[in-house]
Amino acid sequence: MTGILEIEKGLDIQAIRKHFPVLEREVKGRPLVYFDNAATAQKPQVVIDALINYYSDYNANIHRGIHTLAEEATAAFEGTRDAIKEFINAESREQIIFTSGTTEGINLVAQTWGRQNIKAGDEIIISNMEHHSNIVPWYLLAQEKGAVIKVIPINDAGELEMDAFEKLLSEKTKFVSIVHVSNALGTINPVKEIIAKAHEAGAKVLVDGAQSTVHLDIDVQDLNTDFFVFSSHKLYGPTGIGALYGRKELLEEIPPYQGGGEMIKDVSFTNITWNDLPYKFEAGTPNIADAIAFKTAMDFTKAIGREKIRQHENELLAYATEQLMQIPGLRIIGTAKKKISVLSFVIDNVHPQDIGILLDNKGIAVRTGHHCAQPLMERLCIRGTTRASFAMYNTKEEVDAMMEALRKAIKLLS
Numbered sequence: 001m002t003g004i005l006e007i008e009k010g011l012d013i014q015a016i017r018k019h020f021p022v023l024e025r026e027v028k029g030r031p032l033v034y035f036d037n038a039a040t041a042q043k044p045q046v047v048i049d050a051l052i053n054y055y056s057d058y059n060a061n062i063h064r065g066i067h068t069l070a071e072e073a074t075a076a077f078e079g080t081r082d083a084i085k086e087f088i089n090a091e092s093r094e095q096i097i098f099t100s101g102t103t104e105g106i107n108l109v110a111q112t113w114g115r116q117n118i119k120a121g122d123e124i125i126i127s128n129m130e131h132h133s134n135i136v137p138w139y140l141l142a143q144e145k146g147a148v149i150k151v152i153p154i155n156d157a158g159e160l161e162m163d164a165f166e167k168l169l170s171e172k173t174k175f176v177s178i179v180h181v182s183n184a185l186g187t188i189n190p191v192k193e194i195i196a197k198a199h200e201a202g203a204k205v206l207v208d209g210a211q212s213t214v215h216l217d218i219d220v221q222d223l224n225t226d227f228f229v230f231s232s233h234k235l236y237g238p239t240g241i242g243a244l245y246g247r248k249e250l251l252e253e254i255p256p257y258q259g260g261g262e263m264i265k266d267v268s269f270t271n272i273t274w275n276d277l278p279y280k281f282e283a284g285t286p287n288i289a290d291a292i293a294f295k296t297a298m299d300f301t302k303a304i305g306r307e308k309i310r311q312h313e314n315e316l317l318a319y320a321t322e323q324l325m326q327i328p329g330l331r332i333i334g335t336a337k338k339k340i341s342v343l344s345f346v347i348d349n350v351h352p353q354d355i356g357i358l359l360d361n362k363g364i365a366v367r368t369g370h371h372c373a374q375p376l377m378e379r380l381c382i383r384g385t386t387r388a389s390f391a392m393y394n395t396k397e398e399v400d401a402m403m404e405a406l407r408k409a410i411k412l413l414s
Contacts, residue, residue, distance in 0.1 A: 011308045017393045019044040019300075030363030033398045038183050038211060038342050038389035039367050040233045044300050047237060050293035061285055063262060077288055080295040081278070084243050087298050088209075088228065089219040094248060094277040098286055101242035102210040103133040105229030106177065108244055108281065109206055110137035112254040113227075114175065117204075120146030122174040125203075127152040127160055127189070128379050129182045132372040134208045138177060148172075154379065158185040158334040165194065169201040176205045180212035184371040184387065185334030186317075186342030188216070192223050199224070204250070210234060214301075214391075215310060215340040220245050236391075237297030238290035244281075251277050258283040301392075309392045313341035316390040320399045327406065333385050344371075344385035350413050352386045358409035359386075364402050 017023050020042045025032050034042060054076070060069035062077050078093075085093045099105045114137075118124070124138050128151050142149050150173075152165045176198040180191050195205045209218060209230040220228050227250075231242040256263050256274055260283035265273040274280045301309065320343050324330055329348035347355065356368035369384045370377045377384055388402060 027363040033364040035388040036365045036367050037391040041236045047293050047296050050296040051289050054289045054292050076292045080291050083295040083298050090245050095245050097244040097278045097281045099242045099244050101231040102229045105244035107137045108257045109227050110141045112257050114141045118145045118147050122147045123150050123172040125150045125176045128154045129376050157336050158187045159336045173201050173203045176203050179208040181340050183211050184373040186339040187336040188338040195225050232294040237294040241287045241290040241294050257281050260284040313390050317341040323403050341390035344387040352384045355386045359405050362405040
């Protein structure tokens with residue numbers, strides 16, 4: 001990780017930017033301004049190198065091989081599991097299950113714990129700000145089992161109405177699945193309080209940490225959650241890899257998610273014995289290269305300093321919010337007191353997609369639309385937003401470039 005430790009003492013943004021090759025490119029004749037980090041973050045060279053090194057130097061399948069390459073690949077793969085354990089402060093490495101990302105983690109819990117424990121008439125609580133990946137799996141389960149989905153409402157600022165949540169809890173509540181940080185609003189939800197109240201009602205809880213792991217320090221023991229899911233690609237790591245944390249006794253009780261190699265101990269045509277944790281849930285050849293590079297991404301953020309990164313992103317959010325509020329006809333969507341560096345907005349009589357296209361013409365990448373949160377958009381009575389989301393490598397000068405482009409776009413469209 002050459003060059004990372006040299007910038008650890010101070011957050012030198014220009015030095016950080018040099019670690020991300022894509023930031024050197026131009027889009028439509030202009031320097032790239034990448035403000036789509038809530039969708040996926042860009043990758044530092046060390047992460048790219050980790051992928052290349054695996055395929056170039058020790059590409060092999062893992063766990064059962066006794067030759068040198070297999071042993072090296074296994075050690076690197078399992079090293080990432082240990083790194084994730086430390087990153088979220090899990091009790092043991094056996095509680096860390098590799099998945100393809102947050103979406104698969106939620107589906108795994110719904111199709112294992114959910115199918116085993118949810119019955120007709122039981123209630124599952126989610127919120128009005130959930131990503132589709134934390135709605136659809138529970139909808140499917142409820143349809144299959146005859147269960148009922150209850151929804152925590154939000155206020156106009158994009159904050160959960162906690163009094164309403166408490167009223168939703170009852171002896172029928174069996175599961176609460178809640179997003180830690182809204183991808184569309186940036187709202188940081190009080191998940192520790194939600195978990196405590198759900199447990200008092202006898203319910204289990206899953207926390208969707210897709211957005212929170214890159215911006216907040218995660219301690220699953222302190223949260224006391226039953227399940228926690230997140231992805232690598234929002235954390236400067238590769239796509240197609242993520243992790244599920246689960247309470248050990250729950251993981252031991254529930255059945256496997258998929259069948260195949262690695263997740264078994266013994267197989268006959270009349271009886272099968274499942275493997276121990278965590279391998280019971282990891283059927284087949286895993287995403288070895290991306291899992292290995294995932295550790296490199298976590299190491300990268302830790303070396304720079306996660307608190308320093310968070311402070312920089314919050315400063316960008318405050319600066320961009322102040323600038324946007326000066327534009328007539330523009331309204332910020334999501335004004336919670338506690339937010340991460342996500343800034344969504346609408347402009348009177350202008351479709352978000354038109355704004356996105358005109359910004360792209362200036363080399364500025366933002367996300368437009370419903371952000372896989374259609375029920376949230378319906379609650380807010382809007383068709384979608386333009387969303388700018390900031391990362392460690394973004395600058396105030398880039399915010400200024402977006403502001404200039406926005407003003408020109410509005411003038412053109414008015």
